[in-house]
Amino acid sequence: MAGALAVFLFAMKLMSEGLQKFAGSKLRHILTKMTGKPLSGILSGTAITAAIQSSSATTVMVVGFTEAGLLSLAGAIAVVMGANIGTTVTAWIISIFGLGNGDGQFSLPLLLAAVSLFFIFSKKSNLQSLGQSIIGLALLLIGMGFLQQSFPNLTDYPDFLHALSRWSKWGYLSILIFIVIGAVITGVIQASAAMTAIILLMGYNGWIGFDMAMALIMGQNIGTTMTAQLAAMTTGKTGKRAARAHLMFNVMGVLLCLIVFYPMQHLIENIVASVPLFSSLMGGDMPAQITIFHTLFNVGTTLILAFFIPQLVKLVEWMVPDKKDGEEEFRLTYLEPTLLSTAELNLQSAKSEIEDFSKRVLRMYTFLPGLRTAKNDEEFDTIMRRVTKYEEITDRMDLELTKFLTRVGSGDVSQHASERISTMLRIIDNLESIGDTIYQIAMTRKNKREDAVHFDDGLNERLEHMRELVQNALDVMDSNLKDYDHIDLDAAYAAEHAINEYRDLLRTQHLDALKNGTYDYAIGNAYSSLYALYEKLGDYVINVSEAIDNSRKIVDSN
Numbered sequence: 001m002a003g004a005l006a007v008f009l010f011a012m013k014l015m016s017e018g019l020q021k022f023a024g025s026k027l028r029h030i031l032t033k034m035t036g037k038p039l040s041g042i043l044s045g046t047a048i049t050a051a052i053q054s055s056s057a058t059t060v061m062v063v064g065f066t067e068a069g070l071l072s073l074a075g076a077i078a079v080v081m082g083a084n085i086g087t088t089v090t091a092w093i094i095s096i097f098g099l100g101n102g103d104g105q106f107s108l109p110l111l112l113a114a115v116s117l118f119f120i121f122s123k124k125s126n127l128q129s130l131g132q133s134i135i136g137l138a139l140l141l142i143g144m145g146f147l148q149q150s151f152p153n154l155t156d157y158p159d160f161l162h163a164l165s166r167w168s169k170w171g172y173l174s175i176l177i178f179i180v181i182g183a184v185i186t187g188v189i190q191a192s193a194a195m196t197a198i199i200l201l202m203g204y205n206g207w208i209g210f211d212m213a214m215a216l217i218m219g220q221n222i223g224t225t226m227t228a229q230l231a232a233m234t235t236g237k238t239g240k241r242a243a244r245a246h247l248m249f250n251v252m253g254v255l256l257c258l259i260v261f262y263p264m265q266h267l268i269e270n271i272v273a274s275v276p277l278f279s280s281l282m283g284g285d286m287p288a289q290i291t292i293f294h295t296l297f298n299v300g301t302t303l304i305l306a307f308f309i310p311q312l313v314k315l316v317e318w319m320v321p322d323k324k325d326g327e328e329e330f331r332l333t334y335l336e337p338t339l340l341s342t343a344e345l346n347l348q349s350a351k352s353e354i355e356d357f358s359k360r361v362l363r364m365y366t367f368l369p370g371l372r373t374a375k376n377d378e379e380f381d382t383i384m385r386r387v388t389k390y391e392e393i394t395d396r397m398d399l400e401l402t403k404f405l406t407r408v409g410s411g412d413v414s415q416h417a418s419e420r421i422s423t424m425l426r427i428i429d430n431l432e433s434i435g436d437t438i439y440q441i442a443m444t445r446k447n448k449r450e451d452a453v454h455f456d457d458g459l460n461e462r463l464e465h466m467r468e469l470v471q472n473a474l475d476v477m478d479s480n481l482k483d484y485d486h487i488d489l490d491a492a493y494a495a496e497h498a499i500n501e502y503r504d505l506l507r508t509q510h511l512d513a514l515k516n517g518t519y520d521y522a523i524g525n526a527y528s529s530l531y532a533l534y535e536k537l538g539d540y541v542i543n544v545s546e547a548i549d550n551s552r553k554i555v556d557s558n
Contacts, residue, residue: 011136011141014135037078038074038306041076041077042085044079044082045085046085049086050087050089059246062246063232073238073313076245081305084250084301085295087193094197095281096281109138109142116132116138119131129414174215176215178212182223185223186219186223192220192224199217200287200290203286203287210290214264218297222251222254224250229246241319245312245316248316249312253298256301256304257300268289272292347417350401351424354424355482357428358477362474367386367438371383372463387438391439394431397431398431402425402428405421409421459523466503473542492542496539499534503532503534507528510524510528
């Protein structure tokens with residue numbers, strides 16, 4: 001039985017990974033562009049989860065994208081609701097194709113495997129991934145057959161059946177017990193599809209009644225939220241709120257279903273009895289009843305709770321309150337403690353982290369004007385400490401992101417993923433260099449202050465204009481980091497050209513001033529060091545956009 005379960009879980013993993021690779025970055029575009037309204041968010045969550053056959057993957061992406069600001073909390077809740085509907089597709093696949101008396105159980109899987117040959121030998125990596133997912137589906141059906149054959153015959157264990165029968169006769173207490181059992185098992189194995197298969201098999205063999213199967217399904221819905229809770233452990237408050245919303249939505253769904261538990265049971269039993277087609281398709285009354293309940297439960301709770309998304313938002317905001325502002329500490333927000341199932345998801349997490357890296361660098365840059373305008377040493381020293389703190393953070397982000405991407409790259413990755421990893425490593429290196437250069441500018445300001453070197457208004461105005469030009473370049477860079485496929489390289493080069501042109505002007509004026517004795521050597525040295533550092537910072541900035549563009553060209557050529 002353990003071996004059969006291993007085949008089933010491996011098949012689910014293979015199918016899910018293949019579909020995720022095939023979809024690639026489109027997953028992000030669908031999630032971020034179709035979540036403006038609750039209905040579109042629910043539909044996108046349903047479509048993605050049904051396509052990639054992994055509600056866990058969907059919810060982990062939702063947590064990361066919400067923390068990144070790509071999804072609103074209300075949009076995230078809508079997607080999670082849709083993910084619950086999408087995951088019911090698994091039950092239909094198992095019921096229709098995976099249950100039966102075993103006659104010809106390999107016919108359909110072998111046919112699917114034969115179809116996959118047209119894709120796995122393709123030269124296009126996305127078609128190879130599609131072929132992988134088809135083989136995964138074939139293995140899933142085989143694994144389900146093995147699971148069905150190897151599942152222990154509980155009729156040989158009358159004491160166990162007697163205990164099950166006794167536990168099932170306590171009314172609502174029995175329902176609550178089986179909800180807890182379903183939640184715990186699903187939370188432990190982290191695979192709601194496997195739990196669905198086990199419930200269907202137990203019902204198919206008559207070892208549990210429909211009411212207890214309903215309770216296990218309800219518990220499974222709570223247990224599957226553990227994946228999002230684990231993913232949110234390393235995120236900030238926004239990601240934690242998205243994960244809590246997933247949990248609260250499923251708990252509320254269970255509470256709503258408990259109110260109409262027995263009427264729903266009788267309704268579904270009557271539907272299956274009235275429509276024999278369900279039983280004939282799904283291997284009997286019980287699998288049909290369980291599958292229909294699974295779908296009605298998730299669809300019904302979504303339709304009801306969709307009207308209460310604003311209240312859910314307020315609830316999770318209360319559960320995860322805002323913290324008082326304090327000194328910023330180093331924290332990677334989006335990277336998982338362990339690598340996710342596919343390179344695409346890992347790279348999406350890394351991309352979100354790089355965007356956060358850019359935001360930190362831009363914030364660090366905003367400290368520089370305060371060093372010039374500080375009214376006293378205490379104010380100056382406070383700003384210098386913040387600059388130093390951020391410089392340490394950029395160093396650690398560079399180290400951790402590089403280690404993470406190196407781990408991802410050491411695995412089985414596509415050519416596209418490999419190129420994206422190289423691009424990200426180059427971007428990270430340049431972002432860290434930007435942080436170092438900002439720190440050098442701050443230290444030059446510090447040395448100038450300690451040496452009592454003073455600039456006149458003209459020099460200050462020129463340096464301020466140079467700072468503004470670099471600020472514009474940083475803003476363009478930050479914008480380009482949001483979408484690698486649609487960058488504004490012309491704007492990046494225009495900003496770089498403006499910096500270089502103004503640097504040349506300042507250098508010419510500086511040499512003339514030295515010849516004419518307009519200011520002494522100490523002033524001239526500090527002044528030239530500052531505008532040269534600003535220009536150097538601009539070089540690192542343009543390197544980021546060029547790295548993105550180069551990666552895009554390589555991918556397009558492939």
